Amino acid sequence: MTADMDTAHQPNRTKMTVSETDVAIEITNMNKWYGDFHVLRDIDLKVMRGERIVIAGPSGSGKSTLIRCVNRLEEHQQGDIIVDGIELTNDIKRIDEVRREVGMVFQHFNLFPHLTILQNLTLAPIWVRGTPKAEAEEQAMKYLERVKIPEQAAKFPGQLSGGQQQRVAIARSLCMNPKIMLFDEPTSALDPEMIKEVLEVMVQLAEDGMTMICVTHEMGFARQVANRVIFMDQGQIIEQNEPEAFFSNPQHERTKLFLSQIL
Ligand code: ADP
Ligand code: MG
Secondary structure: OHHHHHHHHHHHHHHHHHHHOOEEEEEEEEEEEEOOEEEEEEEEEEEEOOOEEEEEOOOOOOHHHHHHHHOOOOOOOEEEEEEOOEEOOOOHHHHHHHHHHEEEEOOOOOOOOOOOHHHHHHHHHHHOOOOOHHHHHHHHHHHHHHOOOHHHOOOOHHHOOHHHHHHHHHHHHHOOOOOEEEEEOOOOOOOHHHHHHHHHHHHHHHHOOOEEEEEOOOHHHHHHHOOEEEEEEOOEEEEEEOHHHHHHOOOOHHHHHHHHHHO
């Protein structure tokens, strides 16, 4: 009887295992404090492979802290975060593993000013991954072409526009072949005419099937590529929905107020 039941359950279990590998990120009942300040409250978030999540919300609501927890630039104190099957704990080897899987692009591009664009792109592949220089350069040129600025390879960051620098920062992340990309307000430091060229690169990445979490207030981008928009306030996920429903029919008063201010 027991044996029969086990056998009967086997297909189910196999099926579950298969579907679990489709989960890119799973955050369960996660809480984080900065000292006494309770910055993230009871966060539950499951992101499937290939999903594109946009996170919006007022300044100080915990958006950056949340995505920084995903590659452990910040530590959480309660609950679970599992990234690509790896549970985030203090185990340094596993943190390195996660950081290899997860690329991150910040508001400020953080390029090395004294290195050329090509050197910025090949630094980590050569020194962290041990990729031979010629191969790293070939890869870098491929990604510079993808972000449409191969002709800038020999220049220094200071010689590029903000939009070009941000595209370099995206290409630099891609050189590490990440499975997941996190964007923290990648266009908010840019002049309006440069926002479009960065968003175009992000749209392309989304169309290529990258799993993405983007903190952004570019609601056109959210409508175009997001599977889900998540709204945060005061450290909590207040509501989430498909873009159309999120924008046309927000449920929570705080979401309505926020949307009325940015749209
Ligand atoms: P958002 O990205 O939504 O603007 P953040 O995640 O940057 O919000 O910040 C959430 C809250 O946590 C804010 O009140 C901010 O002041 C606070 N905070 C952020 N980083 C730190 C830190 N390193 N130490 C203490 N408080 C912080
Ligand atoms: Mg932020």
